[in-house]
Amino acid sequence: MTTQKIREGDYVLLYLSQRKTYLVKAEKGKTFHTHKGFIKFDDLIGKEYGSRILSNLGVEFAALKPMLRDYIIKSVRKTQITYPKDIALIVMFSGIGPRSRIVEAGTGTGALTTALTHYVKPDGKVYSYEIREEFLKTAKKNLKRAGLIDFVELKNKDITVGIDESDVDAVILDLATPWLVVPHAYAALKPCGTLVSFSPTIDQVVKTVEALNENSFVDIKTVECLLRGMQTVRGKTRPQTLMTGHTGYITFARKTIISEAQSNPSLDRQ
Numbered sequence: 214m215t216t217q218k219i220r221e222g223d224y225v226l227l228y229l230s231q232r233k234t235y236l237v238k239a240e241k242g243k244t245f246h247t248h249k250g251f252i253k254f255d256d257l258i259g260k261e262y263g264s265r266i267l268s269n270l271g272v273e274f275a276a277l278k279p280m281l282r283d284y285i286i287k288s289v290r291k292t293q294i295t296y297p298k299d300i301a302l303i304v305m306f307s308g309i310g311p312r313s314r315i316v317e318a319g320t321g322t323g324a325l326t327t328a329l330t331h332y333v334k335p336d337g338k339v340y341s342y343e344i345r346e347e348f349l350k351t352a353k354k355n356l357k358r359a360g361l362i363d364f365v366e367l368k369n370k371d372i373t374v375g376i377d378e379s380d381v382d383a384v385i386l387d388l389a390t391p392w393l394v395v396p397h398a399y400a401a402l403k404p405c406g407t408l409v410s411f412s413p414t415i416d417q418v419v420k421t422v423e424a425l426n427e428n429s430f431v432d433i434k435t436v437e438c439l440l441r442g443m444q445t446v447r448g449k450t451r452p453q454t455l456m457t458g459h460t461g462y463i464t465f466a467r468k469t470i471i472s473e474a475q476s477n478p479s480l481d482r483q
Contacts, residue, residue: 217261217278218259218260221258223239224238225237226280226283227245227247227276227277228276228277229274234283234287235247236284236287239257241258249268251269252266252269281331284327284359288358289322289355293321295325295460296457298440298457298460303385303409303463307465308407309382310337311332311333311335312336312337313333314340315338315340315382315383316340316341316381317384317387318372318386318394319387320342320352321387324355325385326339326365327356329385335364338365338366340365340378341366341367342368343367343368343370344371349367349369352367373394376398376400376401379400379401384398384409386411392421392424395425395428396424399428399429404468404469406467407465407467408430408465409464413460425466429469429471431466432466433466435463435464435465436462438460439458442456
């Protein structure tokens with residue numbers, strides 16, 4: 214059976230309950246304090262992921278290996294992050310994979326960037342545009358913590374002015390005016406490349422869809438993803454009272470090649 218031990222400098226998800234988890238870095242000589250007592254990292258280092266460990270108050274924690282969702286949810290935040298439920302749809306419908314080259318905007322604090330970079334590594338790359346430099350600094354920290362910084366290029370640029378890259382597989386947008394980027398995205402995408410836009414309001418969606426239709430995109434669809442958890446206790450199983458409802462609308466589209474007749478309408482009259 215293959216096991217993996219916790220090494221110094223590794224990240225560990227300390228699990229107390231579904232509502233209480235902590236993403237920590239195991240460093241020799243240091244301790245982590247909670248309301249249930251403290252845990253010595255020296256006691257963690259060398260143990261296998263999945264082990265249970267007691268705090269000084271005798272409360273049991275599970276030492277789990279962090280998953281992608283943990284790095285995203287526990288990221289340092291200065292902006293609202295993209296939720297995992299939306300990220301999952303963005304990844305699936307964009308068609309990205311280990312060799313994909315992606316243009317993304319705006320970076321924010323890097324939650325969506327982290328997910329995209331995870332799926333394109335080791336041979337792909339994400340080029341992430343953000344106009345606010347302070348957000349990029351936070352995103353860089355989050356990407357480093359997830360071990361993904363080598364597969365992304367953070368760019369302090371306004372993507373509505375233009376896209377530097379060409380022949381990319383996908384353009385993924387999470388910004389206030391995505392319709393302004395659509396013509397630049399068309400120029401940057403390879404044929405059949407995908408554009409994905411996340412917007413909180415339907416007015417933004419309508420303007421974006423109009424721009425997509427005007428720029429020779431097809432297979433245009435907009436969806437909303439609602440996720441409802443369940444309380445699963447014998448005799449009390451029912452939907453949870455609280456849920457993550459509306460977060461945003463996700464619009465998908467694919468690039469088609471403009472024919473010579475389309476690009477030069479005078480040919481139709483000859």
